Amino acid sequence: MSTTPANSIDGIAVWNGHEALGTSTLSWAGDAILAVEPSTADSAALAEYSIIPGLVDTHVHISGYAGTRTVDWSSWPIVTPAEEKTLHIAANARKAASMGITTLRDLAGDENQMAVARVFDEGILPGPRLLVSGQVGMTAGHGDLFVPPHYPVRDRLADSPDECRKLVRHWARAGATGIKIYLSGGVLSIGDKVGWRNQTLEEIRTTIDEAHALGLPVAAHTHSAEGVEIALAEGVDSIEHGTGVSSKHWAELVEKNIPVAPTLMINNFIADGTVSFSEEAQQKAKQVVAERDAGFVGAGAAGVRFVLGTDANGKFVVFGDQYEEIRMMAETFEWTAERALVAATSDAADVVGMAAKVGTLAEGFGADFIVIKGRPWENIDDMRVENIVAVVSRGVVVSGELPS
Template sequence: MHRLSSPTTLVGVDVWDGHDHLGPHEVTWGPHGSGSAPDAVVTELGAVGPSAAFAGLSLIPGLIDTHVHLIGNAGGAASGFLTWPLVTPPTEQVLHGLAHARRALAGGVTTLRDLSADEVQFSLARAVEAGLVEAPRLLAHGMVSMTGGHGDMFVPPGVDPRLRKPTADGVDACRALVRAHARAGATGIKIATSGGLLSDGDKPSWRNHTTAEIDAIVDEAHALGLLVAAHAHTDEGIRIALRAGVDSLEHATQLDGVLAGEVVEAGLPVAPTLLINDAIADGSVPVTAEQQEAARALVVDRDAGFRAAADAGVDFVLGTDANGFHVRFGDQMAELRRMGEVLGWSAARVLEAGTSRAAVAIGRGARAGSESAKPGSGSGSGSGSTVVSASGGPVLGRIAVGAAADFVLLRGRPWLDVDALDPANIVAVVARGRVVAGSLPTA
């Protein structure tokens, strides 16, 4: 993958900027920064008349999936979800992770956040940043799990201990594992404040870590500038995560209108992971009877609770829990459409969940007070200065001067009709300023 060497301009394309429909605009993007990493930002954005070349097409920001698991068999196998990582060396796993990432890219996803990363994902993320491979931007969170916790139980108990992922028991060990992940290249930390569905022998109701251990993990992560994402299915798990001061909630399956006020007050984004829990509950993917029963018990009141939470102002964002086995990479638009159904949202609000709001959730939205962060502020021209996110890189999930040049050109108006959010409608995907799928029309 090579750096973008010269500016590119689209004239008269209909733009939705991550917050608002701007109408036909001239959009120019060009190289940004120095070094080997291929990147580009929007340098000019101004209103013009519509172009016949883009009739019926729209330009939206690239999608951001805030919760995935890249490492798994990308070959389409229908079995072996738990055993495949145990019999596949890391050198081979990284190739499957890249295949998954590229499928997401072709589906309009230009940024992924892996929430159970180790040296495989850290290595892949560095290769992406260095421009060695073509894939979405990759943020990788290392997991801190206790012995017998949700993260630990993806490896069956009889497996050689040398094949198990690292765990942490006790306050000092929890701090040490956070530090080890940070040293290895993690961009964040994941914890579990409840049990899970797919880990072997796990139960959603089980506590994970003590209060003191969780406090140590969150404190150490924040001291190192790392966001903390909390896996929490149950209402108790949600309360534990809220009390600990985490930065996002993953699943939050028992969230309801009562808990919603606390989540809104804390300003926490929630990734609802609808498709995967639906699939486990209805048995449309390979799961055990126990897993299906546990999922059914969790989702029976989920939709009504989520709708009440959405009405209360909870900031749900795109997070699929895609692993290539239960949810495919490339299903992100289907997840967004399902969010619209469950949450009762307009098409525009659904689209925000997968772009500008998802960017804020992962620390890549505009800094507070930035003009570029405000709705309707994307028009105008500029010299290419960067709109900086809270993490220091170009803003994602927006089409604005200085924001990252990550776009999807597709047929239809997805901010008016959520059904237009379909990979079949994609005409081109641009990531870091380069066309990585399809092609851009020419006048």
């Protein structure tokens, strides 16, 4: 009977997702951490390195084109067969893992992402941990308006409480790990208005009720104050983007411990022209950024639970930009470096329902970690892609080389 050989790194500084442990020995076998123990080894050889948990991005979209040629980002998903898209999904997920983002939650996935997630979980292909939330949106809503108006093939939509309940049940049967809803319009959807309400209160309540009855958390997209208030009143499990959050919401957000994924970079990039978009999208992004920034001032100090969520899709925000997002979160919310890392590891893991498996380096947890130059929990500027030495995902080195 074969056993998985044990591996270890001895004499290296470890931050375990909550606190610094000092010079330690990290041991693992397959996808299981065996121990994180104080080290008696001479730490001089590895003094410039440290280990942190693999990152958890609570808001990604990985179904886009994964190659190097130039394609139209909006039409490619529409005209590409599902069989082909699954390979791009797997490639994008593996790119993310190679950058140290070892757990991903796709918000608005479908059977394609779910198939890839199962393939990774069963070890058929190496890949990160992938969670998939199915979307429940309306005709002419943010989730619908990425498809041209007269194109007949559209994603599933729900335009009554009964249709909402049925669509939640469909996603549960398909294997979704969560549900995504829309409480406002969006930036990149075509012909959309940011302030549009999406769905009726009865439809929203029905979706949340059915999702919770089936054990599925609900993530709510919103770019409006009305959307934030609906999210708080109706009991969603996370708020995505959070435009419209203001000081009047802080106490309730803190009391209910509702996480907010602020997706700072993508809206900044669209607003300032870092990524090229239509004039319509850029103007919407400028509106979103102005309202968001005004509402976020002081929110971090007030204790609002912001977590890593980037909207990364490999094009506008690429896999690896998470490091800059974390640095931006620390600056925006006036956090310590350690607080920012918690938001990207152990707390983000809790938001996606994986707190017992990832985001923490301790005996019995999954073997996901990053070997990095510096001490990013002390100096957030060390949190950079160019400082990555090696990435271990599910116990396997997927990028770089482990220091000897």
